[in-house]
Amino acid sequence: MRDYKYIVEISRENKKLIGKLYNKKKGINSPETYTFCPTNLLCDLTIMNKNHYFKNDKNLQNMGYKTEYAFGKPIHIDKTENLYYYYPLAELIKDSILNNKKISIEELERIKLFFNINLNYSISLKENNPLYEKLNGKKDIKEFTYIPLEYGHCNINKIFEDNKTKSYKYIYKCDTLTEVIFSILHYLIINKYNKVRRCNHCEKLYFYQHSNSEFCNRKTPIKEYEHLECKQAVKNIKQLCKRRNKIIDEKIDNEYYHNLKKYRASWKKYKEIVNKEPTVEHLRQLATLTSKKYVKKHFYIDEN
Ligand SMILES: [Zn+2]
Numbered sequence: 534m535r536d537y538k539y540i541v542e543i544s545r546e547n548k549k550l551i552g553k554l555y556n557k558k559k560g561i562n563s564p565e566t567y568t569f570c571p572t573n574l575l576c577d578l579t580i581m582n583k584n585h586y587f588k589n590d591k592n593l594q595n596m597g598y599k600t601e602y603a604f605g606k607p608i609h610i611d612k613t614e615n616l617y618y619y620y621p622l623a624e625l626i627k628d629s630i631l632n633n634k635k636i637s638i639e640e641l642e643r644i645k646l647f648f649n650i651n652l653n654y655s656i657s658l659k660e661n662n663p664l665y666e667k668l669n670g671k672k673d674i675k676e677f678t679y680i681p682l683e684y685g686h687c688n689i690n691k692i693f694e695d696n697k698t699k700s701y702k703y704i705y706k707c708d709t710l711t712e713v714i715f716s717i718l719h720y721l722i723i724n725k726y727n728k729v730r731r732c733n734h735c736e737k738l739y740f741y742q743h744s745n746s747e748f749c750n751r752k753t754p755i756k757e758y759e760h761l762e763c764k765q766a767v768k769n770i771k772q773l774c775k776r777r778n779k780i781i782d783e784k785i786d787n788e789y790y791h792n793l794k795k796y797r798a799s800w801k802k803y804k805e806i807v808n809k810e811p812t813v814e815h816l817r818q819l820a821t822l823t824s825k826k827y828v829k830k831h832f833y834i835d836e837n
Pocket residue numbers: 732733734735736737748749750751763
């Protein structure tokens with residue numbers, strides 16, 4: 534049996550996906566464990582960002598790049614094991630993302646053969662521990678346990694259909710970064726995260742499953758909201774602007790009535806733009822319109 538270096542763990546809990554990449558020897562609790570979002574990661578590969586890749590690895594333009602930045606912390610791509618496969622695989626993924634070419638399960642199989650990928654994975658479903666109720670308090674016992682699905686005797690797809698809402702965990706054993714990247718692609722394709730779109734807020738690309746998906750799971754780039762994911766940040770900023778609008782509208786109505794029509798027209802215009810496309814720029818415009826400084830200068834003014 535081949536030895537392996539990395540473990541990729543992708544878990545889904547309460548509909549949220551979490552990816553972890555760690556060194557087998559160091560374990561999952563090591564400070565070197567990388568936590569990532571599987572639906573964003575392939576769209577964030579260093580190769581997707583031309584400037585980044587030229588800036589950092591100038592001399593390697595023709596051979597690929599030496600460092601992968603997509604995991605949040607840089608990972609060195611080892612020359613002996615990875616250079617030949619990592620770069621063309623990343624390029625292939627880039628091509629499929631940018632040209633919106635869907636990768637089928639059959640194609641996944643072809644890619645696996647072509648890049649000589651050793652695919653070694655297991656799936657576990659999260660189940661209640663039947664002994665928990667009985668032994669809780671008496672023994673140090675976990676409430677849940679992950680039970681691996683057994684291969685060979687049943688259809689994996691069927692099991693998933695029957696357990697749609699259950700939490701689960703995929704564990705991939707990988708020897709190279711090429712296999713790490715392939716594993717993430719494998720997870721996405723077999724779980725039907727096989728379409729790519731731009732987030733309505735941060736405008737970055739991500740893989741999605743359902744056609745009603747509008748936002749990615751990245752954190753917003755807007756300062757003061759950086760702790761929130763795109764969807765929540767949009768919601769909060771819209772609410773803030775609405776609250777401000779109510780106060781401003783009332784004040785103009787009472788004290789600067791001659792400016793009311795003008796203000797309401799601006800509010801309507803920018804609000805509609807935000808409702809349609811809540812991008813960073815559009816939210817900024819709405820926030821500026823409803824800022825103290827702006828209304829003082831443009832609307833809280835007497836007739837001359
Ligand atoms: Zn986003």
